[in-house]
Amino acid sequence: MFKKNLKINSQSSKDAIVFRVLPEEADVNASQSQTILDALLAAEMEIDHSCGGMGSCGTCLIEVITGLDCLPPRTEVENDMATDRQWDEKERLSCQTLAKSGLVIRRKNYSYKSK
Ligand code: FES
Numbered sequence: 001m002f003k004k005n006l007k008i009n010s011q012s013s014k015d016a017i018v019f020r021v022l023p024e025e026a027d028v029n030a031s032q033s034q035t036i037l038d039a040l041l042a043a044e045m046e047i048d049h050s051c052g053g054m055g056s057c058g059t060c061l062i063e064v065i066t067g068l069d070c071l072p073p074r075t076e077v078e079n080d081m082a083t084d085r086q087w088d089e090k091e092r093l094s095c096q097t098l099a100k101s102g103l104v105i106r107r108k109n110y111s112y113k114s115k
Contacts, residue, residue: 017101021045022065023112028099036062036094036105048109053095058085059109060094066104071097 015031021040030039037060040047048059055077064071068090074082078096081087091108 017099019067019099019101019103019105022104022106030099032098032100034099036092036097036099036103038095039099040094040107046110047094047107049095051095055081055093055096058093061087061108062092062094062097062105063088063108064090064092064103064105067100067102070100070102 015033016029017032018027018029019036019039020027024045026043026045028039028043028045030036030042034042035053037047037049037053041049049057050059051057053060055075058081071092073079074092075096078093081093082091094105094107
């Protein structure tokens with residue numbers, strides 16, 4: 001299994017965090033003010049985001065494998081969609097969720113093809 005470490009931004013070290021993306025087991029660097037979607041896109045990782053991060057499409061859905069307890073509650077727009085679609089509490093919109101250090105996530109609408 002391959003692993004890759006991705007650097008995305010020149011954030012100050014006190015603001016820098018790292019989270020892991022499955023199934024690649026890629027470590028993505030981000031800042032505390034970035035959403036998970038923004039960090040993934042900056043790292044050039046594939047993720048659907050049809051509405052451009054507005055919280056209206058649901059295509060950027062992720063599953064939180066580790067670290068759910070360190071995330072803030074869902075935003076109102078995220079909570080409305082989660083209720084309508086009966087999502088599990090581990091399912092979050094990456095465009096509405098700030099990146100946190102130590103998270104392990106999996107993209108829900110992504111088919112991994114080994115390269
Ligand atoms: S990109 Fe559309 S809901 Fe997140």
